[in-house]
Amino acid sequence: MKYIALVTGASSGIGREFVRQIAAAYPSLDEIWVLARRLPALRELKEELPGKNVRILSLDLSADSDLEVLEGRLKRERPCIRILVNSAGCGKSGPVESQKWQDASRMLDVNCRALTIVTMLCLPYLKKGSRIIQVDSGSAFLPQPGFAVYAASKAYVLSFDQALGAELKGRGVTVTSVCPGPVDTDFFKTGGITLTPLKKIFLAKPERVVRKALFDAEAGRSLSVCGRSIKLVRLLGRLLPQKVMLEITAKLFLQGKKELL
Ligand SMILES: NC(=O)c1ccc[n+]([C@@H]2O[C@H](COP(=O)([O-])OP(=O)(O)OC[C@H]3O[C@@H](n4cnc5c(N)ncnc54)[C@H](OP(=O)(O)O)[C@@H]3O)[C@@H](O)[C@H]2O)c1
Known part of the structure; x- marks a missing residue:
């Protein structure tokens, strides 16, 4: 039996x-399957990890034909998936009425649909002790005017993860939703999102977010929250009525303070 980790994004x-x-912390894994569209970047990553058996899957998760390629590969090789990480995702900000429907569709396709389907395709290959890690977002904790579709897509992920985690309890497989605040990656550049001074202050390093996520996943936690800003948002979301939180976020994001946030 071949033990693998599968990482999207x-x-x-x-x-x-x-x-x-994962390559450093799980030396006994037989292979790490790395999935994204950009082949050169995946090749670079493979070269960075000599001695590790990195398998490249250059696939577009918004295309059914590519999801079928993944399904076929899993059916043929029947690996034991020790760790599944769903990290592929994208975001575009702005009021809903100013957004292109194609951008909204892309967010829903990758953040919700692809994550769900990849998880479903992998379920038969998870064994007792396997870990599912879903890279969600702090945006999952409350509706976000000015980032409505993205935040709603991430709320879907949180709801899906919690229900799936309950379903898998008897199998000894855990599901961890990773919900960071802003993280220092290409996410903002790719989505054309301005990184405002406030966000810059709370910008976390991906190294820290991932270290905590792997720790929390191994501990079987359902949630991994890294960063003070997002812990505060979560706390306020629990303490204040949602109507009040919505008024605050709408004021902050939509009524002239965009340059600060
Ligand atoms: N950065 C943040 O502030 C932040 C905060 C909270 C949560 N998150 C979440 O973290 C996750 C990772 O984002 P990141 O910050 O690492 O951003 P990133 O650097 O832009 O990475 C996004 C990844 O998703 C992949 N991807 C996008 N569309 C895809 C598609 N159609 N098919 C296959 N792969 C696709 C991209 O690969 P290709 O372009 O090569 O396909 C890339 O590897 C996302 O789910 C995001 O929502 C990010």
Whole structure:
């Protein structure tokens, strides 16, 4: 039986950091499968890890045909997936009425649909002790005017993870939702999102987010929250009525203070 880790979003940012840390922390894994669209970036990552059996899957998770390629590969090789990391994701900010529907569709496709399908495809190959790590976001904790579709897509992930975790309890497989605040990756550049001074203050390093996520996943925790800003948001979300939180976020994000946040 071949033991593997499968990481989506492996060509950059948080996903790439997961591959690096998994390679170092789990030397007994037979292979690490790295998935993203950009082949050169995946090749670079493979070269960075000599001596590790890194398998490249250059696939577009928004395409059904590519999801079928992953399904076929799993069916053929029947590995034991020790760790599944779903890190592929994207975000575009702005009021809903100013967004292109194609951008909203892309967020829903990658953040929700692909994450769900990849998880479902992997379920038959998870064994007792396997870990599912879903890279979610602090945006999952409350609706976010100005980032509505993205935050809603991440709330979906949190809900899905919690229900799935309960379903898998008897199998000894755990699901950990990783919910960081802003992280220093290409996410903002790719999504054309301005990194405002406040966000810069709370910007976490992917190394730290991933270290904590792997620790929390091994401890069987359902949630991994890294960063003071997002812990505070979560606390306020629990203490204040949602109506009040929405008024605050709408004021902050939509009414003239955009340059600060
Ligand atoms: N950075 C932050 O502030 C932050 C905060 C909270 C949560 N997150 C979440 O963290 C996760 C990783 O983001 P990141 O910060 O590491 O951003 P990133 O550096 O932009 O990485 C995004 C990854 O997703 C992959 N991806 C996007 N669309 C894809 C598709 N259609 N098919 C396959 N792969 C696709 C990209 O690979 P290719 O382009 O090569 O396909 C890339 O590897 C996302 O789910 C994001 O929502 C980020």
